[in-house]
Amino acid sequence: MKRNASIAHVRWDLALRYRLIETVVWWEGRLTTHHLMQSFGISRQQASKDINTYIDLHAPNNLRYDRHLKGYVPTEKFAPLFIDDSASAYLHLLNQNHERAPHIEGLALAYAHTEVLQVPDRSVRPETLRPLLRACRNGLRLESEYVSLANPEPEVRLIAPHTLVYTGMRWHVRGYCEKNRDYRDFVLSRFRGLPDVLDESLNKREADPGWTTEVEVIFRPDPRLSEAQKAIIETDFGMRDGQLAVASRGALVQYVLQRFQIDPKIIQVKPEAQQLVVANLDSLKSWLYA
Known part of the structure; x- marks a missing residue:
């Protein structure tokens, strides 16, 4: 541009x-x-x-x-x-x-000639989003109740959020979790109660290795496809020299794979269903969830 x-x-x-x-x-x-x-x-x-x-x-x-x-x-x-x-x-x-x-x-x-598949609107209240935005912008700690599939009952968490992320299906906030002593992702619709903004955090975005590490996710057509089929996939995804390199942050690799409908633990029986493979999966494994 x-x-x-x-x-x-x-x-x-x-x-x-x-x-x-x-x-x-x-x-x-x-x-x-x-x-x-x-x-x-x-x-x-x-x-x-x-x-x-x-x-x-x-x-x-x-x-x-x-x-x-x-x-x-x-x-x-x-x-x-x-x-x-x-x-x-x-x-x-x-x-x-x-x-x-x-x-x-x-x-x-x-625009009657178009149709758009709408993603379900996740339940995020303004009373939840406002303090999260304030904490992200000003580098502050935040206290809030939070639920997860591992802990369905509300649990108080102390976090230092730094970035809101939209994965294409839902919003989450990336930040430091004092309970786990690590940087984690928190789904916005899973916050409960009214978050309280606290004091300044020492755990900034710059100290988050998952955020500061830049990687590439390299996609290629499934090698089981015929050459003619591979050519179709290459055109579909705008590949160059038979591959597509997608820039990502380490912490976002999992979401990149989800957007391309790839589960690294599952290989489809039919290559026509698989279509794509990740050529550099071994180098990305440290960024994938267990």
Whole structure:
């Protein structure tokens, strides 16, 4: 993604609109004021002004108005400034607008051609999240009741949380556990009662080896597949030279494998079901749960 001095000083609300402009015009091939009006609840005049400002101040060669399509289309010189040109930017937009569709007039119709599988909303109360955020931001210790599958009854824990992590299915907080004298993951929906923020902790994020250690998880097609099948998997996952290297922190390796639907303890009987293997599993074993 290209950056310049003028972009660095764009107001965040305008930057969000410019991102929408680039995402829609690049992936749908046609942008109108309705896209901005429906997504941001602004007037047609304001939407038109935002598009013209984007063109005049930032990207004079990116868009042109097509009278037949009655909208803006990308030029051959289109070069995104506020997004990358990966499909994930557009797919995230579809996801966000799908979630907002029931609440914003026009979005339900505009995105009726998409369907998004929703992850169950875990029970996390604001009374729980607020002190956790405060402790993470300020490096403080926190006292709270917590339950786990090993200890279903609420148990008082003293922790020093440092980072909130979303795994794709649930949120947890990474932090130092004084009971175990180690850095652990705590699922947000398993906190009980009202956490109390205490004094400063000496166990900072920088001292967490699971967080500071950077690793790569290397995926390859299941070697039992035929060469033609391997080629399909390589394309599906955007592999280069027959493999996909995913950057991770040591503490997050387990979640990376879960996102790719891989259980290192189980090998599927059919390679078509397995599809992927972890090429460097031996070097990652210290980061996997027992």
